[in-house]
Amino acid sequence: MQFQPIGYLEWMKDHFGRYKFDLANSSVRPLTPADLGLTPKDLEFTGENYHGHPALLKAIADRYGVSPANVVLTDGASMGIALVAFALLEQGTQLLLEAPNYEPLYRLPASIGADVRILERPFEKGFQVDLESFQRRISRDTRAVWLTNLHNPSGVMTDPEKLRAVCQVARDHGTTVVCSEVFRDLVFEREAPAPVFKLEPSAVSIASLSKVYGLDGLRVGWILCNEDLARRIEIVRNHLSVMGSFLCEQVTLVAFRQLDRLLARSRGIVSENLPILREFVDQREDLDWVPPDGGTMAFLHLRSGVSSWDFTKFLHDRYSTLVTPGDFFWAKGFVRVGFGGDREVLRNGLKNLGDALTEWRRIRHVTG
Numbered sequence: 001m002q003f004q005p006i007g008y009l010e011w012m013k014d015h016f017g018r019y020k021f022d023l024a025n026s027s028v029r030p031l032t033p034a035d036l037g038l039t040p041k042d043l044e045f046t047g048e049n050y051h052g053h054p055a056l057l058k059a060i061a062d063r064y065g066v067s068p069a070n071v072v073l074t075d076g077a078s079m080g081i082a083l084v085a086f087a088l089l090e091q092g093t094q095l096l097l098e099a100p101n102y103e104p105l106y107r108l109p110a111s112i113g114a115d116v117r118i119l120e121r122p123f124e125k126g127f128q129v130d131l132e133s134f135q136r137r138i139s140r141d142t143r144a145v146w147l148t149n150l151h152n153p154s155g156v157m158t159d160p161e162k163l164r165a166v167c168q169v170a171r172d173h174g175t176t177v178v179c180s181e182v183f184r185d186l187v188f189e190r191e192a193p194a195p196v197f198k199l200e201p202s203a204v205s206i207a208s209l210s211k212v213y214g215l216d217g218l219r220v221g222w223i224l225c226n227e228d229l230a231r232r233i234e235i236v237r238n239h240l241s242v243m244g245s246f247l248c249e250q251v252t253l254v255a256f257r258q259l260d261r262l263l264a265r266s267r268g269i270v271s272e273n274l275p276i277l278r279e280f281v282d283q284r285e286d287l288d289w290v291p292p293d294g295g296t297m298a299f300l301h302l303r304s305g306v307s308s309w310d311f312t313k314f315l316h317d318r319y320s321t322l323v324t325p326g327d328f329f330w331a332k333g334f335v336r337v338g339f340g341g342d343r344e345v346l347r348n349g350l351k352n353l354g355d356a357l358t359e360w361r362r363i364r365h366v367t368g
Contacts, residue, residue: 003111008103008328021321021349026297028266028340031214042254045247053249059256060222069227073244077182077221080206087232088144089114096145100329102152126290127154144176150183153329153336154299155292160193167200177203186212187294197224213262220252273339273346280350286357296340302333319352
């Protein structure tokens with residue numbers, strides 16, 4: 001086995017935070033210790049967490065109506081993806097993966113040697129999962145289907161009935177549905193979908209507080225799955241990190257006890273920012289999009305065949321403004337824009353994006 005580089009994560013570490021107007025970050029504005037009301041008792045370094053902090057396991061289980069035995073704590077959703085991949089996949093295992101996709105969902109299975117096959121979620125169909133296409137692509141050899149809900153990078157939601165239908169087809173084929181759900185809680189105008197594990201006991205949900213709660217730095221996530229898979233995941237975990245940070249799990253427990261308040265804060269931030277983004281896109285003839293159903297990001301289509309990779313480099317070099325090229329998501333000609341941060345940064349960053357597109361077209365027209 002040879003690990004493949006994850007281009008998006010390498011690019012992220014070299015670019016995030018280095019530009020005046022950073023619209024590439026997909027997280028909501030970070031919380032502070034004061035926002036959580038932390039006390040010295042919440043900051044103990046050591047305690048019982050050999051199988052995860054017991055009180056946190058219970059808090060997660062209670063929130064989603066499952067047993068603590070169905071919850072596996074992880075070092076963020078990224079570790080959750082890795083643990084599930086190692087527990088489910090091996091060389092030659094057939095995996096059906098959505099596209100556009102979040103790159104780690106592809107790179108780790110490919111590194112393991114899995115046979116990764118693509119389920120298209122086309123822009124022209126609103127980035128939705130097409131059930132007919134899914135039924136044609138899945139087979140008895142398909143071990144797992146990997147999705148995101150809300151979809152990363154577009155923010156589009158797969159409604160529960162469609163997701164239930166996906167799970168039914170997968171169950172009929174002996175296939176496990178795995179869904180990364182780190183943006184699931186923050187839906188704008190409808191009820192957030194249930195974790196896929198609640199829809200289908202053989203399915204797997206992966207989540208964390210990092211994106212829509214502004215708690216990136218805690219690096220605590222969780223997996224919801226059946227008890228048999230949870231035991232297999234624990235075996236894998238013992239090879240990688242043994243157990244998580246008690247301090248981070250303790251602080252996460254404090255956050256979990258006030259999630260509704262924290263989610264209301266996040267809703268307030270994106271409800272102020274999304275209209276700014278919507279107005280910007282509506283005024284541009286050189287951009288198109290599928291408006292997100294929730295989350296903190298949108299996937300903008302650059303019309304007229306603009307290269308997203310070349311344009312984003314032009315944008316950050318000339319305008320000190322950062323967006324994420326769609327190439328990292330198997331979608332050339334798109335850029336992902338985060339709108340969960342500071343409102344004025346978003347407003348000014350979008351102005352720069354528009355000015356850069358205008359200048360780009362002028363330069364290309366002159367040189368062409």
